[in-house]
Amino acid sequence: MSTTLTPASIQKKTNRIGLEVLNYKGSKTTLCAGCGHNSISERIVECFYEMGIDPWRIAKVSGIGCSSKSPAYFLGQSHGFNGVHGRMPSIATGAILANRNLIGLGVTGDGDTASIGIGQFMHLLRRNVPMIYIIENNGVYGLTKGQFSATADIGSTLKSGAPNELPPFDCCALALQWGATFVARSFSGDKRQLQTILKTAIAHKGLSVIDVISPCVTFNDHQGSTKSYSYVQDHDEALHDLEFVPHYSEIAVEIPEGELHEVDLHDGSRLRIRKFDRFYDPTNRMAALTALEGAEAKGEVLTGVLYLNTSKPSLLEVLNLVDGPLSTLPQDLVRPPATVLSQVMEELT
């Protein structure tokens, strides 16, 4: 039996602003097949498409590494800047201050963030720069052939069998301690959890740090590694079940009392948190730090929303920045009049 294509059946699926998923894609990946970073790129495409965000409102920024190459593989119609190794935070801060309407999307690696870029990362945290900061964490410098990074766990081994002897930085613990207002950990292999966390970050108007364990199949996916697919699958301890309810959703679902904890997000969306065996309060920063310490001691990978604070002002509010891009401000607002300039000159003589 032959099927004829009707106009309806060939009609392309579009999101709420009329764009197809193709408008959110980038070039074809050149990363290794099976690299966790590729799955994260796919989630980024899906989330921005599903949430109906204009691609040209997004500024994607990165440093150096396989992870930092990945912005080429998503959001081909967005603004983009591939910076120097570890220096992405200052580029992102400048871009967002210059145009507060942009959605900053930083994609970086554990080497880029926790080794050469640690100083820049700390200042991004203390400033609560409103942007999404994704760490594609594989515990190694993938691009330079798999040396341990500063997030590698003690005792985790290289392919050669050599163990790591230095203690790791936990980027989520640093983010919690130094000022990020949304902190989450996920796994590149957990499609549903990562999607929900990414959508929450898009809705949040403060600094969102998402540490995604993203295995490097070429250099760090063997037995003995604590960042391999099998290790993370076996040791993943999800804190809760998450559901993202977008602000434009019209679906009203009855929630059984006591079952769910709901958090209102800045753009009117909501995050629904369903507890597993114990209640975890993501608004309690100290509890988050304690939970991370406990998980580290047991060799567990704690995933989910560790912390969410929607009341702390972002850098834009602290600076009382004008609405709109600085480049659109009229001359009379940005340039002191001649009388003021001559007064300054007089004071200097």
Ligand SMILES: Cc1ncc(C[n+]2csc(CCOP(=O)(O)OP(=O)(O)O)c2C)c(N)n1
């Ligand atoms: C200033 C400087 N120092 C060192 C390097 C070499 N280098 C390139 S990528 C990289 C590490 C990347 O690791 P990571 O950020 O974890 O990304 P991955 O490749 O693992 O995704 C290093 C050390 C460089 N490009 N520039």
Ligand code: SF4
């Ligand atoms: S070397 Fe590792 S991190 Fe780099 S693309 Fe290949 S699998 Fe991914």
Ligand SMILES: [Mg+2]
């Ligand atoms: Mg890495």
